[in-house]
Amino acid sequence: MKIVALSLVLAAATAAGAVAAPSPLVPPFITSLVKAKAGSLAYAPTRAPANYRYLSYSWSPATRMLSIRLHDKHYRAGNARHTAIFTAEWFGGSLASCADGKQKTIQYDGNKVYWDSRVAWRCVRGAGGRNVKLLASGPTLPDVALAQIVSSGKRL
Secondary structure (H helix, E strand, C coil), rough: HHHHHHHHHHHHHHHCCCCCCCCCCCHHHHHHHHHHHHHHHHHECCCCCEEEEEEEEECCCCEEEEEEEEECCCCCCCCCCCCHEEEEEECCCCCCHHHHHCCCCEECCCCCEECCCEEEEEEEEEEHHHHEEEEEEECCCHHHHHHHHHHHHEEE
């Protein structure tokens, strides 16, 4: 009887300790497509507000702009009011001039994120020393939620 009880305790402890790793926000297959198409501009958010999930991406070779759309799973995917857009584009200015036009600065996860009442953004030094501007917008999301998306942007 003691052996059975000990086995049950060990099994419960093992099950509690074995937590599955969370799946990435942008699916691995999509990140590989983004890397192939966007090259040096291949950035993606790694975190999103609660209930927001990956929806789609687009790459415009003409404007050299990558967009990744996230949506709230509680609404239809086509409902633009509950969609956030993460964008990566080349930034021609210096990193110091990235804050131009800001209304507010938000410190999120050690990153300075700027906000102008509609869009949150930050600039990073990209591949080859070129500056990249990461932006997030969403009509119903507050500044801190957009800052979370932008702050989590990582090069793929």
